[in-house]
Amino acid sequence: MKIYYAPSHEYVMVDGNVGYVGISDYAQKALGNIVYVDMPEQGDDVTAGEEFGAVESVKAAEDLMSPVSGAVININEALIDNPRLLNEDPMHNWIIEVELTNPAELEELMDEEAYAAHCEAEQH
Template sequence: MAYPETYKYTKEHEWIEVDGTTGTIGITDYAQSSLGDIVFVELPKVGDKLTAHETFGSVESVKAVSDLYSPVAGTVTEVNSALNDAPETINTDANSTWLVKVALTNAADLDSLLDSATYTKYVEEETGH
């Protein structure tokens, strides 16, 4: 699986793509395939403050409920409300299905995240292939 090189990743399997001071957050393809069929997504509201590496919502699949962890600190500026009616969209294309957009509080938060190559190696080590 190829993970976009323009994204940064967490060890909890979230991705963030940064454009200026706005970060777009989603879950990785590895995460969605591990979860199975996604049936519900719980997301924060616009204006909510996120803390780096803290829970900001959850994804529910037919197998389990999994917490979402914010890669960065910031304020939610937009929520992908289309996921309320079609959470399974994440299963179709996790690399481009975003969950929330945030105004970054501290761009230095990005320094602790994994690049594409490091994340790919991390997934390979975690899965054994």
């Protein structure tokens, strides 16, 4: 699986025509203790660069921006009861599973190396 990152700190792990969207480790560290995740419904459409939900922590609430466009084929229901899973392992605990409708959008996203440089620049 290849991982792509958006400047807004969401990732998409791509396996064929399916993407698993979540927040990066950088994002969960910045947010702190996550207490709530607002997710779309299965069957909803998401659009690259547009809001699809939100995460709330004890210190902030942040909108989730979709890195890709597609149809939501699954949500991570474990996050409903235990949103802290995003703090424990954000790369394993994706938020939504999406069937990609425009794989060319992936070319607009960053690879791991470019994303690390983006995070480094943001800290300065």
